[in-house]
Amino acid sequence: MLIPQELLNKYGAETETYPSSHIIFHEGDTPKYYYQIVEGRIKLNHYNDEGKELIFAILEKGLSVCELLLFIDKTYPVNAKTFGECTVIKLSKKSFEKLLDENPQTSRDINKFISERLYYKYIMLQNNSSLRPHVRVKGALDYYKSFSDKTDKFSYEIPLTRQQLASLTALRVETVIRTVKKLEKEGVLKIINRKIFV
Template sequence: MLIEEELLLSYGAVIEDYGRSHIIFDEGDIPKFYYQIVKGRIKLNHYNEDGKELILAILSPGLSVCELLLFIEKKYPVNAVVFEQCTVLKLPKSNFVRLMDENPPISRDVNKFLSERLYYKYIMLQNNSSMYADVRIIGVLDYHKSFYEDQRKFSFEVPLTRQQLASMTGLRVETVIRTIKKLEQQGIVKVINRKIYY
């Protein structure tokens, strides 16, 4: 959990429940709240000029949603869409800023978290520019696994379908399916009951 639930509540956060496909914010909205996931998952996406969805991240419990935009005066460059039934802590921006000012250790933790996310995002972007499907897919898997403490081989159940991996890498679904099979043969991933473990 990025920030303890009790601390967020003490600064005025409210708990909100959202159903699948609920839009928390749209691309172009002005950031007004800090969001932290308690239960469920949220995807950050964007649609290109052809209407094709590009998934930028799928966020899990304990993670915050686009918190970096609370530090600058910019509009959201992505949509935040509930991926599965979700419970979220929602804190007004002014209260979040006060929480950061009054709790330097929390502020340092948030800065460290942002730095780690940016680091892995750069790595993923580098990998996504590769001509090789396996490099792109491994980049996405590394990025998502980086959110979890357990980094042992095959400890991470990938929360993405083959279609979502395709949307994140710009590959065709058929290419993702073939590449996952190849990665399994190479011992890089395991597939159990159609779930990918990395």
């Protein structure tokens, strides 16, 4: 967990369980809560003018959701939608600020987490500007593994379908499927029961 649940509870956090495909917040909403995933997964997405879904991230247990927007006066640029049933702990913005003020180590941990996330976002942006599909796909896989403490080769299961990888990298699904097979032949990843491991 990014912030221990006991500490969040101490400052008045509430735990909520949402059904599959529940929208926690919409693009354009004003951030009012710090959200942290207890169980399940949440995707951050946006729909372009043509109605095509673009996925920016898929967040798993222990991660926070768009916490950086609690530090600035901006609305959400994305939607947050659950994958399957999802349990989230949420803390009001005011209480979150108080928690950080009174717990400097937690504040440093949040700063480090945001910095790491931004670093890997820059790397992903660089990769997604490439015309080579294998650079885009490998960049997305590396980005997801960066949030895991599993560092051994083929120890981390990528929590994305081929369709989600396509949405994340702005590639066609067919291109992603071919690219994943190519990366497997090159020893970059392993496919076990149709799941991708890096």
